[in-house]
Amino acid sequence: MKLAAIGSNCVDYYQNMNGGTAFPGGGPVNMAVYTVRLGGESSYIGPVGNDEFGHIMYNAIQNKGVDVSHLQFKEGKTAVTQVELLNGERVFGDYDEGVLADYKLSEDDISFICSHDIVICDLWGKVERYFEELHGRGIKTAFDCATRPDDEACKVAIPYSDYVFFSNDESSIELLKEQMEEIYSRGPKLVVAMRGEKGSICYDGTDYHEMGIVYCDSVVDTMGAGDSYIAGFLNAIIQGKSIIDSMHAGAMNATETIKYFGAW
Template identity: 50%
Template sequence: MDRKIRVAAIGDNCIDYYDSLNESYPGGNPVNVAVYIKRLGGESSYTGAVGNDSFGKIMISAIQNKGVDTSHIQVLDGKTAVTHVDIVDGDRVFGKYEEGVLADFKLREQDISFIKKHDLAVTGIWGMIEDELPLISKEIPVAFDFANKFANPIVEKAIPYVTYAFFSFDEESRNEFRQKYHSMGLKEKENCTEQLKEFMKAMQQKGPKVIIATLGKNGSIGYDGNSWYRFGIIECKVVDTMGAGDSFIAGFLYGILNGLNVQDSMEAGAQNSAVTIGYQGAW
C-alpha cells in the first residue's frame, strides 16, 4: 500500500505489576494492539484515560516512545489502573485488578471525530465504549476483543456493530461458555470444538464479517459466514505469554487491512504472537 494503515485503539490500559519480580510494565488490550500495529509498520493511536499519578506519566511516556499517537489520552484526577500478575510455569496468572480512573472514562465528541479518521477502530470488553459503537461503526470498521467473557451482557450489546470479533476459548472460560451456549438455545454437540463452532456461527450472523476464536496452544479458528479456517501456532521459546492474544489480533488486523485473506491473516497473527511471547512483558 502507498499509505500506511491507521488503527485507533480505544479503551482500557493498565500497569501490569509482577508482584514476585517487583517489576511493572505498561499494557492493556487496546494499548498493546496499538503498539504492535506500529511494530508491524502501521500507524496507530491510543484513546483512553490515565491518572495524574506516576504510573500515568509512565504509561503516556512508554506509549509515546513506541511511536503511538497519544494526543487523545485523558489525564484524570486519581490512580492509573493496575493489574497484579504472577508467572507460573511460563504462563501469566492474573491477580487483583485496580480499575482507578478508568471507571470514569467516557469518549468525548472530539475523541469520536478523531477516531473516525482512522481505517479501523479496535477496542474490547473492558473498553467502556460499547455505547459509542453505533456511531463509530457507521464510519469505519470495528474490531472487538470479547476475551473469554462469553456471558458478559456487553457481548450482545456490541456484536451488531463489530466487523471483526475475537473470542478467547480456554479452560478458565468453559463453564461460562456452556452457560452462554445453553442460554442461546443452541443444539447440543458431541464435543467442545463443535459447540464453539455452533456459537461462532450464531454470533457471526448477528453482525460481524469475521469471527475468530483463539485457542491458546491449539492455535485459532475463524469463520466468515461461508468458510471455516484453522491455523496452529508458530513454535518458539515461551518466556511470557502476556500480550499473546493482543499480538494475534494486531497481526490479523494488519494483514486484513493490507489485503490478506482470512487464512493468511490468521497466520500473520500467529507469527506476531510468537514474537511477543519470546520476551518478558507485553512490549
Template identity: 50%
Template structure:
C-alpha cells in the same frame, strides 16, 4: 508511496505489576494492539485515560517511545489502573485489578471524530465504550472488538451488532462446540468471528467456511499480550486485503514474537 495503515485503539489501559519481581509494564488490550501495529510498520493511536500518578506519566512516555499517537489520552486526577500479575510456567495469572480513573472514562465528540479518521477502530470488553460503538459504526468505520473469554456477557451482546471483527478466546471446547458458538456470534452482526485457542492455534469463520491455523513454535517466556498481538497481526492482514488464512498467519507470527519476553511489550 503507499499510504500507511492507521488503526485507532481505544479503551482500557493498565500497568501490569508483577508482584513477585516488583516489575511494572504498561499494558491493557487496546494499548498493546496499538504498540504491536507500530511494530508491524503501521500507524496507530491510543485513546484513553490515565491518572496524575507516576504510572500515568510512565504509560504516556512508554507509548510515545513506541511511536504511538497519544494526543487523545486524557489525564484525570487520581490513580492509573493497575493489574497484579503472577507468572506460573510461562502462563500469566491475573490477580487483583485496581480500576482507578478508568472508571470515569468517557468519549467526547472530538474523540469520536478522531477515531473515525482511522482505517479501523479496535477496543475490547473492558474498554468502556460499548454504548458509543454505534456512533463509530454509523460513519462506516470498521470496528474490531476483543471479547476475551466473555462468551455470554451483557457487554458482549450490547457490542456485537456494531462489530465487524469479533475476537474471542477459548481453549476448552471441541471444534464442533466452537463451530456452533461461532455461527451464533456471526448471526449477531460481525463479518468475521475469530477464536484463539492458546497452543491449539485459532479458528476463523466468515459465514462461508471455517479456517484453522496452528501456532508458530517458540519458547514461551510470558504469555502476556499473546492474544493482543494476534489481533494486531490479523487486523494488519485484513487491512492489507490478505486472505483469512494469511491474516491468521500474521496473527500467529506476531503472537510468537510477544511471548518470547517478559511483559506485553
C-alpha cells in the same frame, strides 16, 4: 493500517519483582504497540490517572511510536492489576480500574477515531456503547471479547463490529463452531476464535478457516500473545489480504511476542 485503539489500559504491578515493578499494557494499548511494530500507524485513546503509573503509561506508549495526542490525564488513579510471580507463574490479585471506571469519549475523540482505518476495543474498555455510532460513521470496527463473549459489553458491541475475536481453548470443535455461529448471527462479518496452542479458527458465515500456530523453539512468556494475533490479523485484513493469510500474519506476530518477557 492506521489503528485507533480505545478504552482500557492497565499497569501490571509485580509486587515481588525487584521490590515492585510496573509493566504498562492492556489489550488496546498492546495492539497499538504491536501495530507500530508491524510497520503500521496507531493511536491510543483512553484515560490514565495523574499518578506515577499514569506517567509511566504515557511515556511507555509514546516511546513505542504510538500517537498519544488523545490520551487523557484525569484526576485519580491509573488502572492497576496486582501480580505476583510464584514459581515462575503469574498469580493475579486485586484489580482497581481507577479513572477508567467512568470514561467517556468526547465528540473530538470520536472524530479523531474516525480518521483511522479501523478501531479496536476490548471487553474492559467502557466504550462499547459508542460502537453503533462509530460503525454508522463508516469506520471498520473490531472487538475483543476475551473469554466472555456473552458479557453485556460484548452484547452491546458485537452487532456493530466487523471483526469479533474471542478466546476459547477448552470447548470441543463442535461446540466451538456452534458458539461462533451464534456470535456471527449477531452481526459481525468475521468471527475469530483464538485457541492458544491449538491455533485459531475464523468463521465468515459460510466457511470455517483453520490455522495452526507458528512454532517457537524458545517460549519465554505468553503475555500479549492474543493481542499480538489480533494486531497481526487486522493489519493484514485491512491491507486486503485473504482470511488465511491474515490468520497466518496473526500467528506470526504472536510467536514474535512470546519470545520475550512481558507484553512489550
